[in-house]
Amino acid sequence: MQAATVTDATTTARITAASTATPTALPRTRSRRPLPRGLTAGLFGVGAALPEREIDNQHFEDRLDTNDAWIVRRTGIRTRRWLDEGAPLAPLAAEACTAALADAGRSADEVDHVIVTTITPDRITPGLAPEVARLIGAHGAAAVDVNAACAGFLYGLDQAAALVETGRARVVLVCGAEALSRLTDQEDRGTAVLFGDGAGAVVVAAGELDRGVSRFVLGCDPEQGDLLYADNEDRKLRMEGREVYRHAVARMTEATTEALAASDLTVDDLDLFVAHQANSRIIEAAANELGVPHEKLAINVDRVANTSSASIPLALAQAERDGLLQPGATVALAAFGAGFVWGAGIVSWKELRHVCA
Numbered sequence: 001m002q003a004a005t006v007t008d009a010t011t012t013a014r015i016t017a018a019s020t021a022t023p024t025a026l027p028r029t030r031s032r033r034p035l036p037r038g039l040t041a042g043l044f045g046v047g048a049a050l051p052e053r054e055i056d057n058q059h060f061e062d063r064l065d066t067n068d069a070w071i072v073r074r075t076g077i078r079t080r081r082w083l084d085e086g087a088p089l090a091p092l093a094a095e096a097c098t099a100a101l102a103d104a105g106r107s108a109d110e111v112d113h114v115i116v117t118t119i120t121p122d123r124i125t126p127g128l129a130p131e132v133a134r135l136i137g138a139h140g141a142a143a144v145d146v147n148a149a150c151a152g153f154l155y156g157l158d159q160a161a162a163l164v165e166t167g168r169a170r171v172v173l174v175c176g177a178e179a180l181s182r183l184t185d186q187e188d189r190g191t192a193v194l195f196g197d198g199a200g201a202v203v204v205a206a207g208e209l210d211r212g213v214s215r216f217v218l219g220c221d222p223e224q225g226d227l228l229y230a231d232n233e234d235r236k237l238r239m240e241g242r243e244v245y246r247h248a249v250a251r252m253t254e255a256t257t258e259a260l261a262a263s264d265l266t267v268d269d270l271d272l273f274v275a276h277q278a279n280s281r282i283i284e285a286a287a288n289e290l291g292v293p294h295e296k297l298a299i300n301v302d303r304v305a306n307t308s309s310a311s312i313p314l315a316l317a318q319a320e321r322d323g324l325l326q327p328g329a330t331v332a333l334a335a336f337g338a339g340f341v342w343g344a345g346i347v348s349w350k351e352l353r354h355v356c357a
């Protein structure tokens with residue numbers, strides 16, 4: 001049987017150009033010297049990028065049976081940013097990565113590994129990470145996408161810390177980048193109001209640190225996969241909101257409690273709790289169960305809505321701008337998303353200004 005061929009002039013031109021173009025950088029892999037013993041992975045820089053286009057709650061009030069008061073009361077969301085239709089996500093991710101590198105005082109040439117966490121890559125394949133590496137000029141770096149929905153950034157951070165602490169990489173970029181507007185059903189008031197687009201990144205490298213990026217508590221419950229998903233045909237996020245809410249609070253609370261115990265800390269040792277920004281009520285409910293006071297909560301869901309795996313780095317960047325994060329601060333991170341997958345971990349914030357290795 002003859003295989004069906006689906007092509008058009010643009011596709012043909014793109015494939016021909018790609019196969020005949022001279023590569024701009026020779027493929028190369030770094031030879032990695034083992035790290036000196038006793039070094040710990042830490043966070044050295046943060047960067048954030050949001051699309052220009054702002055979508056406030058009035059946008060939905062004009063189109064759906066909803067209103068600003070309901071959205072603010074039930075979710076805490078006041079506004080969000082969306083990419084223009086058809087606009088690529090990779091440049092936004094690259095902007096966040098470039099800002100994180102500048103903040104850490106490192107250059108793109110030093111990056112060994114680019115991890116991009118996303119459920120909305122620009123193409124099915126290649127992933128977003130190779131294009132981000134190209135855009136920032138990290139020509140010698142490895143590049144990989146991680147898909148763990150809203151918990152993706154914490155899975156990426158855990159992998160980055162492992163790469164650094166085993167000496168397989170010296171400088172790793174972890175970037176959460178999402179264009180959830182592409183997966184949002186604009187006719188469904190139950191989900192349309194919840195999601196936004198954005199990108200945030202951190203630089204992970206080794207230092208002589210007390211805590212750095214400690215071991216993360218990660219988990220998954222695949223039995224609950226049908227409560228929150230987007231499938232290939234429909235390509236829209238579908239969610240049993242109330243159930244997701246219940247699981248999100250329980251899993252983030254448990255994982256954070258375990259992460260604190262694994263680090264020999266109590267909730268009183270925390271300077272800030274940065275939970276996945278899905279809904280301010282979820283964050284507050286988890287904080288109440290843990291006993292974290294309101295002034296130690298990072299909340300920016302009001303300004304950016306739920307940006308899935310971009311939400312934690314965006315919240316970290318915002319918290320630093322707001323003066324809530326000082327060097328050496330002890331921070332709990334927690335996230336929950338489709339899968340269900342979740343994670344939590346304790347990190348010290350920019351414990352050192354400069355990478356040791």
Ligand code: ACO
Nearest residue numbers: 066070074149150189190241242244245278279308337338
């Ligand atoms: N405007 C007005 N009314 C609405 C809207 C809206 N935008 N959306 C739902 N309603 C209505 C419902 O139809 C329902 O009406 P009914 O009582 O007549 O049936 C009523 O409001 C209550 O609906 P609930 O779903 O019970 O409302 P709830 O208080 O649970 O809030 C929400 C809904 C905001 C979705 C909440 O459940 C939530 O935040 N869930 C978790 C979301 C989350 O954590 N997602 C994280 C993962 S996302 C990811 O992984 C990509």
